[in-house]
Amino acid sequence: MRIDKDLVAASATPLVLGILTEGDLYGYAILKRVSELSGGGMQWTDGMLYPLLHRLERLGYVSSLWGTSEAGRRRKHYAITPAGRDALADRQEQWSIVASALRQVWQTAQQPPAPAAGWA
C-alpha cells in the first residue's frame, strides 16, 4: 500500500531522527532502513532525503562527519545530537496523541481494525 505524500512528509523528520538513535548512518542506509521498517510502503524520492538531513543539521538535531565507504569513496555519516533527541521526544509525544485520537475515532466509528494496526 502506498502512503499519502503529505503523510510521508510529516513523518519524515521523526522517522529519520528515530533511525539515527539506533546508531550513526549515511544517507543511503537511512533510506534502506525506512523502506525496511515500512515493509516497502514508504517510498521516498531518494534525492529529497538530503535537503531534509541538511535542514536537521542546521537546526542542530544531527551532526555530520565525512568518512570513507568500503570502496574508498567520500561518504557523509550522520549522528543524532542531544538537541535532536529532545526534538524526537517532543515529536513522539505529538505523534502518539495523533495516533491515539485516530484509534479512538476509528473504534467508535466501528471501522474494520485493519488501518489501526498500521499505527501501533
Place this chain on the structure above:
Amino acid sequence: MMEQHADLEAQIEQWRGYVQRRQAISAADIDELEDHLRGQIADRQATGLDDEEAFLVAIKRLGNLDAVSREFAREHSDRLWKQLVLVPEGSDDGGAPPWRELAVVLAFAVGAGIAVKAGLVWLDGGAALARNLGLLVFPFLAGYFVWTRRLTPRVAAMLLVPFAALAVVVNVYPFASGGSTELLAILHAPMVLWLLAGVAYAGGRWRSDRRRMDFARFTGELAIYYILLALGGAVLVVLTFMALQVAGVDLEPIVQDWILPFAMPGALIVAAWLVEAKQNVVENIAPVLTRVFTPLTVVMLLTLLGVFAAAGGLADVHRDLLILMDAILVLVLCLLLYSISARDPLAPPRLADALQLVLVGAALAVDAVMLTAMLTRIAEFGFSPNKIAALGLNLLLLVHLARAAWLAVGFLRGRRAFAQLERWQTRYLPVYGAWAAIVVVVFPPVFGFA
C-alpha cells in the same frame, strides 16, 4: 572489473556534470548524492540488473532533478540568494534585460543626486540639510528595491508611512539651533532609514531571519563597494583637478557644487546595484577581509583598553572620547555581524570562530569600561540627552555582545548550532531601529528640543 564498468563510470561522470550546473547543489552535496547513487546501483546489480538498468533505476529513484534542486535551494538559500532575491518566485524570465536594468539604476542614481543638490540649494543652513540628507537619498534606494523586487503596494505603504512620519518629525520639531537633541536626531535618523531600507531589501518579508542575514551581508558588501567607488572617484577627481589647475582652470567650485552632491548619493545607488549584479566578485573577498580585520580589531580594542587602564579611570575623560568609543563599538558590531553573515553556518568551529569570540570579549570589556565611565559622569554631572542616548546604546550593545559571547562559547564547545548564534543577531537587529526611532521622535520633546 573496472573496464567492464567503464560505461557506468562514464554515465555517472556525465550525471555529475549535469548536477554541477545546479547552483543550489554544492560539490560536497554532489559527492553525497553520488555515494547514494552508487549504493543504489550496487543493490540493483545484486538483484541481477545490468549496469545500464541499475543506473536508470537509481537515477529514477533519486527523483526529478529540478524538484530535488528546488528542495536544496529552499534549504540552502544562502547559496543562491542573489537569484532568489532578484527574480521573484515562479518567474522564469530572468528579470529585465541588462541594459534596461542599468538605465533604471542610473536614473535612480541621478535622481538621488538631483534630490541632494536641490536640498543644498533650498534647505539653507547646514543643520536642516543634515537632518534631511538621509531622507533625500532614501526614496531612491528604496525605489530601486521596489523596482527590482516588484513589491506590492502594501509593502510600499509599509515603507512610505514610517518615512513620511520621520520626515515630518525631523522638519516640524522646533529644534534649538545647535542643540544636542538636533545632533542626536541627525545621527539616529539614518539608522532608522537604513533598517527601513532593509524592509525594502527583504521585499517586505522582514520577519524572515534569512532575509535579515542577507541584508547584513548586503550592508557589508555595499560598504566595500562604496569605499572602492569613492576611492576610485577621488583619484580621478584629484588628477583632473591637478591637470586643470596647471592649465589655469579652477575646478574647485564645480567639485563642490556639482560633482560631490551627485557623486556621493549616486555612488550609493550604483554600489547597491553592484552588490546584487556582481555578487560573486565580493563574495570571494568578504571572508578574507573579515579574517584580516578581526584580529586587527582585537589588537585595536586591547590597545584602547590598555590606554584606559594606564590613564586610570575614565571619569574625567573628554565626552568626545565616549562618543568616539560608541562609534568604534558599533563598527565592531558591524564587523561581527558581517563575518557571521559571510560564514557557512554548517562548517564546524574553526580558529576564526575562536578569534571572533576574542573580539566579542574585548568589545564587551571596552563596553563595560565605557558604561562605568558614563555612569560616573551621570552621577557627577546629571542627565543630558547626549548621555542618555549614549547610555542606551551602550546597554543595547552590552546585551547584544554578552548573549553573542555566550552563544559563541556554546558553539565552540560543540553544544550549540551556529544557526542559534546567527538567529540571535538577526532577531536583535530591530531593537536598534526601535531605539534610534525613540531617540529621534521621543527625545526632542522630552528634553525641550534643547
